[in-house]
Amino acid sequence: xxxxxxxxxxxxxxxxxxxxxxxxxxxxxxxxxxxxxxxxxxxxxxxxxxxxxxxxxxxxxxxxxxxxxxxxxxxxxxxxxxxxxxxxxxxxxxxxxxxxxxxxxxxxxxxxxxxxxxxxxxxxxxxxxxxxxxxxxxxxxxxxxxxxxxxxxxxxxxxxxxxxxxxxxxxxxxxxxxxxxxxxxxxxxxxxxxxxxxxxxxxxxxxxxxxxxxxxxxxxxxxxxxxxxxxxxxxxxxxxxxxxxxxxxxxxxxxxxxxxxxxxxxxxxxxxxxxxxxxxxxxxxxxxxxxxxxxxxxxxxxxxxxxxxxxxxxxxxxxxxxxxxxxxxxxxxxxxxxxxxxxxxxxxxxxxxxxxxxxxxxxxxxxxxxxxxxxxxxxxxxxxxxxxxxxxxxxxxxxxxxxxxxxxxxxxxxxxxxxxxxxxxxxxxxxxxxxxxxxx
Amino acid sequence: xxxxxxxxxxxxxxxxxxxxxxxxxxxxxxxxxxxxxxxxxxxxxxxxxxxxxxxxxxxxxxxxxxxxxxxxxxxxxxxxxxxxxxxxxxxxxxxxxxxxxxxxxxxxxxxxxxxxxxxxxxxxxxxxxxxxxxxxxxxxxxxxxxxxxxxxxxxxxxxxxxxxxxxxxxxxxxxxxxxxxxxxxxxxxxxxxxxxxxxxxxxx
Numbered sequence: 343x344x345x346x347x348x349x350x351x352x353x354x355x356x357x358x359x360x361x362x363x364x365x366x367x368x369x370x371x372x373x374x375x376x377x378x379x380x381x382x383x384x385x386x387x388x389x390x391x392x393x394x395x396x397x398x399x400x401x402x403x404x405x406x407x408x409x410x411x412x413x414x415x416x417x418x419x420x421x422x423x424x425x426x427x428x429x430x431x432x433x434x435x436x437x438x439x440x441x442x443x444x445x446x447x448x449x450x451x452x453x454x455x456x457x458x459x460x461x462x463x464x465x466x467x468x469x470x471x472x473x474x475x476x477x478x479x480x481x482x483x484x485x486x487x488x489x490x491x492x493x494x495x496x497x498x499x500x501x502x503x504x505x506x507x508x509x510x511x512x513x514x515x516x517x518x519x520x521x522x523x524x525x526x527x528x529x530x531x532x533x534x535x536x537x538x539x540x541x542x543x544x545x546x547x548x549x550x551x552x553x554x555x556x557x558x559x560x561x562x563x564x565x566x567x568x569x570x571x572x573x574x575x576x577x578x579x580x581x582x583x584x585x586x587x588x589x590x591x592x593x594x595x596x597x598x599x600x601x602x603x604x605x606x607x608x609x610x611x612x613x614x615x616x617x618x619x620x621x622x623x624x625x626x627x628x629x630x631x632x633x634x635x636x637x638x639x640x641x642x643x644x645x646x647x648x649x650x651x652x653x654x655x656x657x658x659x660x661x662x663x664x665x666x667x668x669x670x671x672x673x674x675x676x677x678x679x680x681x682x683x684x685x686x687x688x689x690x691x692x693x694x695x696x697x698x699x700x701x702x703x704x705x706x707x708x709x710x711x712x713x714x715x716x717x718x719x720x721x722x723x724x725x726x727x728x729x730x731x732x733x734x735x736x737x738x739x740x741x742x743x744x745x746x747x748x749x750x751x752x753x754x755x756x757x758x759x760x761x762x763x764x765x766x767x768x769x770x771x772x773x774x775x776x777x778x779x780x781x782x
Numbered sequence: 783x784x785x786x787x788x789x790x791x792x793x794x795x796x797x798x799x800x801x802x803x804x805x806x807x808x809x810x811x812x813x814x815x816x817x818x819x820x821x822x823x824x825x826x827x828x829x830x831x832x833x834x835x836x837x838x839x840x841x842x843x844x845x846x847x848x849x850x851x852x853x854x855x856x857x858x859x860x861x862x863x864x865x866x867x868x869x870x871x872x873x874x875x876x877x878x879x880x881x882x883x884x885x886x887x888x889x890x891x892x893x894x895x896x897x898x899x900x901x902x903x904x905x906x907x908x909x910x911x912x913x914x915x916x917x918x919x920x921x922x923x924x925x926x927x928x929x930x931x932x933x934x935x936x937x938x939x940x941x942x943x944x945x946x947x948x949x950x951x952x953x954x955x956x957x958x959x960x961x962x963x964x965x966x967x968x969x970x971x972x973x974x975x976x977x978x979x980x981x982x983x984x985x986x
Contacts, residue, residue: 482785494786523963549958551922570911571953572926594930594954597923610927612954615885615934617927638927654924661924684921698921724965727921743918745965774922 368468370504379416382446385427390453397452404492408510413762439469460485507734513778515553519771537766552774556600559778563598574598588627597640602648610640632670641685652686676714689735696729707740720760730777741773877977885931899943908980912936914954917970929954936976
């Protein structure tokens with residue numbers, strides 16, 4: 343299994359052109375090619391007052407964890423530092439940072455103001471150019487939001503150096519799993535993208551499945567068995583209040599996803615054993631049938647402009663991916679490789695579809711273009727499923743379940759280049775992640 | 783929400799594309815909302831509500847074999863009593879199995895279901911919920927739809943044998959409730975099933 347994966351990586355390495363633009367300002371071009379991670383230093387933030395002291399190292403550590411975790415950056419440990427940052431205002435000794443090959447330097451200061459708010463200031467330097475990369479910024483927030491502020495700093499570093507949006511100040515809603523496979527308890531949980539700050543949104547009385555964030559990240563759609571039958575609920579993240587969607591008695595509804603308008607929901611509804619796609623206006627509760635076929639139609643996902651829906655159907659005999667207009671109508675098949683395709687998710691940029699593929703007894707997470715071309719498998723294991731996109735469309739998180747009686751589900755993430763596969767550490771088993779947009 | 787302002791004077795920006803505010807003074811203080819919710823207290827309230835709901839309408843998984851949860855009046859009749867739910871489970875047979883990805887009924891399955899239909903018609907004080915299940919191969923969503931097909935096949939067959947449609951409900955659990963937990967065909971074959979779960983008709 344590992345060997346297969348390495349082979350995949352090697353193939354990408356050879357196919358891609360390494361791109362590390364060194365002319366002009368400090369810059370990483372994120373391409374297919376494997377690049378040497380960019381060395382950077384982030385000294386502990388300087389405490390501007392006594393109350394800020396406890397945050398200086400914590401914030402620097404989270405920034406470093408975010409940046410190094412991308413695989414695009416490499417942290418230079420502070421034991422290698424020649425000069426120390428003791429004052430945020432003093433000029434940076436570029437020669438000292440050049441000497442340890444720190445190409446980027448992040449300095450910061452932290453204090454608690456007289457209203458109890460945490461104040462974080464930071465600057466990003468292009469060491470070899472000997473100048474600041476963009477302007478310094480100040481963040482003000484609550485003290486218990488210090489991790490978010492660190493993520494925001496890291497997002498700034500990432501976006502200024504890569505030229506793309508960041509994804510660190512974001513959350514993930516998922517299903518926390520405990521207990522043996524045949525009696526698994528499931529509850530909705532929410533955490534920061536890196537696994538910190540977990541809290542629970544439901545208890546484990548009923549099976550809950552596949553939560554999906556609203557476009558603004560304020561609500562979550564999910565499926566629960568609390569009536570004894572699968573039914574869709576919408577939950578307000580801040581208040582934890584929830585209500586069920588108004589679906590007919592005697593039907594089962596599942597696989598919901600918001601449209602980009604945040605008001606329309608597309609979902610599967612099963613009646614008389616047949617599963618089709620519907621959409622509902624959550625304001626009026628009025629639903630519209632989008633497909634009408636004896637086959638299974640499920641796992642719908644909107645394009646970012648809301649005009650099309652990609653979904654899974656077995657109308658050809660095996661599960662495959664199709665795209666149709668958002669109002670229903672003729673669908674075109676986009677998956678043509680060997681195997682079975684499911685759970686398509688449209689990328690935030692609109693140019694790719696991530697999916698689950700089952701082939702020769704193994705599962706993969708992959709991406710393809712909208713016409714099915716350039717299919718690329720990013721992972722392989724006994725059971726990988728359910729991709730979700732990072733806000734900037736660079737990373738995919740998914741569920742990986744291990745084999746056998748002791749099998750456990752965990753969350754993993756992987757770059758769309760196939761690099762940087764890693765597990766997100768969670769206390770319990772975890773499945774069905776949905777990645778929020780960047781927080782405001 | 784975390785407010786962000788440029789340190790260098792000229793602009794005060796809210797990152798997240800909310801607004802760009804002109805300011806000549808730099809470091810303008812912004813009001814900052816509370817980000818962290820008090821999830822604990824709210825979750826507790828929610829849990830209390832769910833617990834109540836759970837009592838009246840449990841999200842129960844009935845595959846309990848001999849321990850008597852299948853049917854409200856199970857303890858009244860032993861497995862030898864032909865009118866007992868235990869007899870239905872153990873002698874008639876409460877489940878049928880399916881091939882990979884299939885929902886059609888084998889001759890063995892049809893024979894089991896004919897027995898179920900007969901039992902249900904002889905025991906009108908019981909209703910049935912047909913649960914459809916899938917093995918762990920396949921995505922969550924597809925397996926939910928597949929389990930629904932299986933449950934529906936059983937319901938239709940029972941109906942064709944004379945059981946009134948309004949005595950039956952169907953539900954799919956997809957791959958959420960395997961009875962065998964190994965990751966081999968020996969287990970999968972038992973998990974690809976539809977189970978007819980009977981319960982006493984509530985007296986009104």
